[in-house]
Amino acid sequence: xxxxxxxxxxxxxxxxxxxxxxxxxxxxxxxxxxxxxxxxxxxxxxxxxxxxxxxxxxxxxxxxxxxxxxxxxxxxxxxxxxxxxxxxxxxxxxxxxxxxxxxxxxxxxxxxxxxxxxxxxxxxxxxxxxxxxxxxxxxxxxxxxxxxxxxxxxxxxxxxxxxxxxxxxxxxxxxxxxxxxxxxxxxxxxxxxxxxxxxxxxxxxxxxxxxxxxxxxxxxxxxxxxxxxxxxxxxxxxxxxxxxxxxxxxxxxxxxxxxxxxxxxxxxxxxxxxxxxxxxxxxxxxxxxxxxxxxxxxxxxxxxxx
Numbered sequence: 001x002x003x004x005x006x007x008x009x010x011x012x013x014x015x016x017x018x019x020x021x022x023x024x025x026x027x028x029x030x031x032x033x034x035x036x037x038x039x040x041x042x043x044x045x046x047x048x049x050x051x052x053x054x055x056x057x058x059x060x061x062x063x064x065x066x067x068x069x070x071x072x073x074x075x076x077x078x079x080x081x082x083x084x085x086x087x088x089x090x091x092x093x094x095x096x097x098x099x100x101x102x103x104x105x106x107x108x109x110x111x112x113x114x115x116x117x118x119x120x121x122x123x124x125x126x127x128x129x130x131x132x133x134x135x136x137x138x139x140x141x142x143x144x145x146x147x148x149x150x151x152x153x154x155x156x157x158x159x160x161x162x163x164x165x166x167x168x169x170x171x172x173x174x175x176x177x178x179x180x181x182x183x184x185x186x187x188x189x190x191x192x193x194x195x196x197x198x199x200x201x202x203x204x205x206x207x208x209x210x211x212x213x214x215x216x217x218x219x220x221x222x223x224x225x226x227x228x229x230x231x232x233x234x235x236x237x238x239x240x241x242x243x244x245x246x247x248x249x250x251x252x253x254x255x256x257x258x259x260x261x262x263x264x265x266x267x268x269x270x271x272x273x274x275x276x277x278x279x280x281x282x283x284x285x286x287x288x289x290x291x292x293x294x295x296x297x298x299x300x301x302x303x304x305x306x
Contacts, residue, residue, distance in 0.1 A: 004142035022073040023088040050111035053077035076112035085116045099123040152230035159190035173245040199225025203296035217269040223259035241289030243281040273306045
């Protein structure tokens with residue numbers, strides 16, 4: 001990542017410091033002090049935080065391939081569980097001291113699991129979730145930071161606020177219950193399907209037409225941004241009817257389309273009749289009586305005739 005950022009900013013002086021280790025909390029003060037001193041004269045600070053699933057060939061592995069000789073800074077992967085989603089080691093201490101310099105901070109999170117981003121979101125001016133980005137990840141991250149890559153990814157999980165909010169998932173049953181905790185909201189920090197772009201995509205004119213054996217759903221999507229971008233349009237369905245408690249919503253279709261700045265497209269989804277089946281309390285597959293079709297912030301409830 002350091003090398004890639006150097007290449008992205010050839011006219012700038014790009015410098016690097018370790019800052020601190022991923023999990024080790026002992027004897028980190030000197031490394032943190034060096035990083036803070038190096039960042040003191042910077043125009044932009046890019047802290048790279050998160051976790052590590054590093055493996056070496058000389059490690060001992062179990063018969064199922066899981067590592068058995070874990071190092072202190074290896075906090076992700078098979079046979080490695082954590083009880084807390086807080087950032088490990090002295091990473092939050094490092095971030096607080098960098099913030100005290102009063103410089104813009106673009107934080108990159110390299111991670112194999114969600115972390116508690118409460119402090120990161122509070123202190124950073126921008127946050128890029130890179131997950132474990134692979135061999136070309138450093139270059140992709142650098143291109144995203146500089147604007148050569150316009151992000152279009154969507155979360156395939158519900159991103160919790162902290163460990164106490166687990167389990168967090170989008171297709172919960174629509175039971176009559178209090179969603180919020182006494183001391184915390186019940187909604188995840190970022191819902192399933194969330195993702196930002198350098199553009200703003202707006203949705204309008206959701207329309208649903210019932211055919212003999214399928215539903216045809218159309219919606220207009222417009223890129224109101226200034227850049228060429230891609231947008232993943234997700235279609236969710238909530239079923240109504242039966243003796244069972246239906247899910248709050250289920251992902252049934254998605255499309256990814258490219259847009260020029262200011263371009264608007266009509267997106268079409270075709271949902272087969274089977275998408276509206278469910279297993280009832282008598283273990284029989286039945287067709288829902290009604291359904292709510294949801295795309296972005298638009299929703300249309302219909303009585304099913306297919």
